[in-house]
Amino acid sequence: MKILTILGSSRREGNTEYLVRKIVDGVQHTELFLGDYKLDPIIDERHREGGFNETHDDYESVLEQLLAHDIIVFATPVYWFGMSAQMKVFFDRWSQYLRDERFNMKAALQNKQAYVVTTGGSNPHITALPLIQQFGHIFDFVGMTYKDYMIGNAVKPGEVKEDILALQKAKQWNEHFKTLI
Secondary structure, rough: EEEEEOOOOOOOOOOHHHHHHOOOOOOOOEEEEEEHHOOOOOOOOOOOOOOOOOOOOHHHHHHHHHOOOEEEEEOOOEEEEEHHHHHHHHHHHHHHHOOOOOOHHHHHOOOEEEEEEEEEOHHHHHHHHHHHHHHHHHHHHHHHHHEEEEEEEOOOHHHHHHHOHHHHHHHHHHHHHHHHH
């Protein structure tokens, strides 16, 4: 089983990334930090004759990594009660590539397992639930298996190190992932 982590934070070394590092510690995996790629926002051309115009950014290289892995860990801090802009652009572009015959994306996604990691403040175990549900709806739409999610309680860098429950869950995922490799 090949594991891919997709980090959607707007900065490095944040709380969400910290949890992801705990999850994959000692586990062979590939990491994508969306901020390292030029991902253009979508221009919705679904209903235009001829469909979407070709884009010239890094999206296809990110998509190829997604499709080459079996387990995907989607990680985003809670930004204004939703996913980060980087992660949102990543998912918005699925509208384009689900229609691109070169990728057969929907069929490929049905063989993947999805995990979600998020962190936030202001009572995140309540306020992050709409984000968790949003991921669930996305995964249901394409037929991915939604295995589990984790919500860390943190705002300032490093605060998640005090969230014992999130750290325990990260350890459980780590142990589980080690059995798969």
